[in-house]
Amino acid sequence: MLTPRHQALLATLAGMTVGVAVFGTVLAINGNFSGGGTPSSQVVNSQPVQTPSKGDGLQADSLQFASEAFGDDKAPATADVPVGWKSTQTGTRPKYVDPTGVWQVRFDVRGSDESPADLVAARERSIDEKDLKVISRDGGTLIYTYEDETRGPRMGLSTFRPTADGEGTVAEITVGGRPQDEAGLRAVLQRATETLQISGAGDTRPN
Structure with a gap:
């Protein structure tokens, strides 16, 4: 049977494990796990050259x-x-x-x-x-x-x-x-x- 002291120690270890898992998940989502990656949520805005469609005319x-x-x-x-x-x-x-x-x-x-x-x-x-x-x-x-x-x-x-x-x-x-x-x-x-x-x-x- 666990003493109150042992129960408190196990609770602390469990909390630390959950915290590390959550922290690792956040880093993975942001793409910064290795410190040099590009965040997967980053949006790259580009402005492609607009070629006139067949229906457009030079005005x-x-x-x-x-x-x-x-x-x-x-x-x-x-x-x-x-x-x-x-x-x-x-x-x-x-x-x-x-x-x-x-x-x-x-x-x-x-x-x-x-x-x-x-x-x-x-x-x-x-x-x-x-x-x-x-x-x-x-x-x-x-x-x-x-x-x-x-x-x-x-x-x-x-x-x-x-x-x-x-x-x-x-x-x-x-x-x-x-x-x-x-x-x-x-x-x-x-x-x-x-x-x-x-x-x-x-x-x-x-x-």
């Missing part, structure tokens, strides 16, 4: 623009492009792409002796894409759609800016996206055209 009123410099020493150029669109190259043929890779604007400021009308016709002939449909080829601007094997339906707008005498071309600007992006693509093209300046090439903006 003109959602765009903000900033001036970008490109060209070369003989003909430095500047033009406004949407904020956040980046180019991996400068020079005379830069291409600015949005973070999702859906939309782009490309410049070519090398110039040509051919007229905008001739270059529109040449560009139309050079496009080798499935289901090519030309929407318009007026005013030195070619507007077209086609089917890309990996990206689906696409739309392109290429405009060629004339020299002062109208005989040659000082620059080409092309924007690309999807058919549902047409309003936004037109806004990007218009802003780029209105703000394009090429030193030494005269005023490249349309009359």
Whole structure:
């Protein structure tokens, strides 16, 4: 038969055992048992790049623009492009792409002796894409759609800016996206055209 002293000692040992078990459980739950683990209850917040869905379209009123410099020493150029669109190259043929890779604007400021009308016709002939449909080829601007094997339906707008005498071309600007992006693509093209300046090439903006 246990004496009162033995009973008190057993009760103390039982309490210590329960306390150690509870403490160990808490540490295991928090993931800090080894002192270097990541708590299992930790929530990692991430902000994935939002790629527009097929039903979304590039909205003109959602765009903000900033001036970008490109060209070369003989003909430095500047033009406004949407904020956040980046180019991996400068020079005379830069291409600015949005973070999702859906939309782009490309410049070519090398110039040509051919007229905008001739270059529109040449560009139309050079496009080798499935289901090519030309929407318009007026005013030195070619507007077209086609089917890309990996990206689906696409739309392109290429405009060629004339020299002062109208005989040659000082620059080409092309924007690309999807058919549902047409309003936004037109806004990007218009802003780029209105703000394009090429030193030494005269005023490249349309009359």
